[in-house]
Amino acid sequence: MVGKQHFGVNSNISEDDEIQRTVHEEINKSSSENEDANSTENQLLKRKRYHRHTAHQIQEMEAFFKDCPHPNNRQRKEISQELGMEPLQVKFWFQNKRTQMKSKHERQENTHLRAENEKLRVENMRYREALNNACCPACGGMATIGDMSHDERHLRIENARLREEIDRISSIAAKYVGKPFTKSEDIPSSSIPHPMDPGVAASGKRVQGKGNDNYETTNAGKP
C-alpha cells in the first residue's frame, strides 16, 4: 500500500529563508583550536538546502524499480533526462531505495519468524504432553514409551523444557546487551541421550560455530 504523497500545500522553499542556523554555518567557523590532530581528509564540502523529489519523479522511479532495481548508467541517464534530474540523483535514489527495501523485508520477515516460532513452540508443548499422557489401550497401563521408567521419562521431559526455557530467556536478554552471557552450551545435557529424547538442542549437525549465514546476495540482472 503505502499510498502517501501529500505535497498538497505549500512547499517551504523560499528564496533565502534561514530560519534555523543549520549547523553547517558554525562548522567552518571552528577550524582551529582542535588539538585532536585529526584532520585526516575532507575538504570537499559543499552544501545545499534540503530537497525532496517531486511526487511524479518518485512515482516514475518506483515504477521502474519494480522490475529493475539495478539500472545501469544508460538507464539511469535516461530516467534522469525524462524526469529532469541529475543522473547522480537518480543513482542515489536507487541506492537508497534498495537499502530501504531490504530493511523493510527484514522487518517483515522478523515478525513472521516470530509468529512461526510461537506456533512451533506451542505445537511442541503439545507433543510433549501427548507423549507424557500416552496410555496403552491394549494393557490399560501407562505406555511408558521406550525403556525407561515413567518417572525418569517425566524428569527428562521436564529437564528438556527447563533447558529450553533458559535458552529462550538468555537469548531474549542477549538482545539488550551486546554479548550473550550464557548459551545452552554451558548446560550440558544431564546424561545419556535417549533415542526418544529430543534433548532440546537437536544438535545433530553442530559442526562449527560462527553461524555466519548471509543469504540473499545481490543479483538482479535485467537485460
Added chain:
Amino acid sequence: MVGKQHFGVNSNISEDDEIQRTVHEEINKSSSENEDANSTENQLLKRKRYHRHTAHQIQEMEAFFKDCPHPNNRQRKEISQELGMEPLQVKFWFQNKRTQMKSKHERQENTHLRAENEKLRVENMRYREALNNACCPACGGMATIGDMSHDERHLRIENARLREEIDRISSIAAKYVGKPFTKSEDIPSSSIPHPMDPGVAASGKRVQGKGNDNYETTNAGKP
C-alpha cells in the same frame, strides 16, 4: 555470484562518463532548456556539505550513549560544549544512533530467530517420530496412543506435517513477491481436531473470533 553480466559481448560500452560531481553543482547550473515548464519546485543550494565527526567525539558520545541513549536538552548542550560541536549536531547524532542500534538489534534477532526456528523444527520432527514409533513394553504391541487407530493417527500426523510444509514454503515465497498468494487458511484442517493432534495451528486458545492466524500487519510489540 556474478550479479549481472549482460552477455559479456562487446557491444559498445561507450564511455559515457559522468565525472563525479556533487549534484548540487550541476543543479543550479541547470537552467531552462526544459519545455516542461514544471519548474515550480526549484531547489536552492548553498555550499559546503558533508562532514564527519572526529573519532574522539564519537567515542565520547558512544560512552555516554551506553547508559543514556536519550539525553535531554541540558545534557546535549553539555556534551556539545565538551566536544566542541553544535548542540544540534549532538541531537542528530543521538537520533541517528538510536535508529542505527535498533536496526542492528533487529538484524541480530533475525538471525537468532532463524536458528531457533530450525531447532524447533527439528525437535518437532523428532517428537513426531517418537510418537510414531511408540511401542508399549508391557504388551509388546504398538502403543497406538490415544483412542484412534494406528493408521488414522499416522495419517493425521502426516497431514499435519504436510500442511506445515506448505505453510512454510508459501511464507518463504511471500518474501519474493509483495503479496502472499496462499496462506494456510486456504487449507482447512481436515476434520475434527483430536486432543492428541497438534493440528499445525496449535490454536489452543480458541476463544472466539475467527481463527486469527494473521500475523503480518497486525500487532507488533510496543514498549
Added chain:
DNA sequence: AGCTAATCAGGCGTAACAAT
C-alpha cells in the same frame, strides 16, 4: 601467463533534516 594498479559499481554507514 601472472601480477599489480587504476577503475567502477554497489553496499554500508552516516550526517542533516523534514514529517509524523
Added chain:
DNA sequence: ATTGTTACGCCTGATTAGCT
C-alpha cells in the same frame, strides 16, 4: 521521539589496463 529522505564518503569485490 521516531521514521523516512537525500546526499555522500568509504570499503569491497569484480573487471580491466599496463608492466615486468
